[in-house]
Amino acid sequence: xxxxxxxxxxxxxxxxxxxxxxxxxxxxxxxxxxxxxxxxxxxxxxxxxxxxxxxxxxxxxxxxxxxxxxxxxxxxxxxxxxxxxxxxxxxxx
Amino acid sequence: xxxxxxxxxxxxxxxxxxxxxxxxxxxxxxxxxxxxxxxxxxxxxxxxxxxxxxxxxxxxxxxxxxxxxxxxxxxxxxxxxxxxxxxxxxxxxxxxxxxxxxxxxxxxxxxxxxxxxxxxxxxxxxxxxxxxxxxxxxxxxxxxxxxxxxxxxxxxxxxx
Numbered sequence: 199x200x201x202x203x204x205x206x207x208x209x210x211x212x213x214x215x216x217x218x219x220x221x222x223x224x225x226x227x228x229x230x231x232x233x234x235x236x237x238x239x240x241x242x243x244x245x246x247x248x249x250x251x252x253x254x255x256x257x258x259x260x261x262x263x264x265x266x267x268x269x270x271x272x273x274x275x276x277x278x279x280x281x282x283x284x285x286x287x288x289x290x291x
Numbered sequence: 292x293x294x295x296x297x298x299x300x301x302x303x304x305x306x307x308x309x310x311x312x313x314x315x316x317x318x319x320x321x322x323x324x325x326x327x328x329x330x331x332x333x334x335x336x337x338x339x340x341x342x343x344x345x346x347x348x349x350x351x352x353x354x355x356x357x358x359x360x361x362x363x364x365x366x367x368x369x370x371x372x373x374x375x376x377x378x379x380x381x382x383x384x385x386x387x388x389x390x391x392x393x394x395x396x397x398x399x400x401x402x403x404x405x406x407x408x409x410x411x412x413x414x415x416x417x418x419x420x421x422x423x424x425x426x427x428x429x430x431x432x433x434x435x436x437x438x439x440x441x442x443x444x445x446x447x448x449x450x451x
Contacts, residue, residue, distance in 0.1 A: 200318060203325050205325055234397065240396075244331070247362075251329045
């Protein structure tokens with residue numbers, strides 16, 4: 199069965215494809231009845247699904263990143279200085 | 292239901308579906324996000340008299356749960372007007388003639404025999420539009436074709 203896995207970049211590209219095809223922004227498509235009236239219903243449904251999925255995926259990724267960062271141990275400035283110095287030595291080497 | 296359970300259930304239902312002798316089913320087309328909380332599904336059933344059923348559904352994750360639900364959908368029965376290089380039926384143009392269509396674009400509504408008007412639920416009696424799922428629609432088309440009864444009988448609605 200044909201299965202396509204979409205990430206955020208894919209969703210961006212598909213949304214941009216609709217915007218270019220109909221020469222309107224996603225915001226106008228969502229808000230303006232006159233714009234929606236000239237776009238086939240099936241395309242509006244797909245377009246809206248991609249927008250919705252993008253919003254939800256972004257939220258999930260933001261939440262995941264926030265959870266990850268909140269679990270990182272706090273570093274003190276002294277160890278930061280040591281790490282920075284070590285990195286600089288590595289670069290020089 | 293999550294994506295994996297949904298897909299297994301759908302594949303089971305499709306495998307048990309008794310197609311009329313003049314009908315062929317295309318391979319379902321899936322688009323899923325990673326992780327698979329959101330997905331869309333597209334199905335085509337093609338008839339030898341150039342009519343087809345198109346099923347399109349979009350599912351969303353329910354906030355706070357590891358489950359998803361049907362968010363948007365379009366069920367369409369009408370003439371085939373577009374095919375790809377392999378002869379597979381594709382989504383046609385909005386001006387294509389059709390017999391019946393139920394979709395959620397700008398709110399759930401029904402089209403019957405022509406593009407306009409859009410009948411919303413307040414104009415449709417004896418049928419809850421939301422209660423029509425993909426297989427109920429497919430069976431209504433099969434019955435319509437087998438018996439010649441109009442969709443007002445096989446789906447059981449009246450429009451006002």
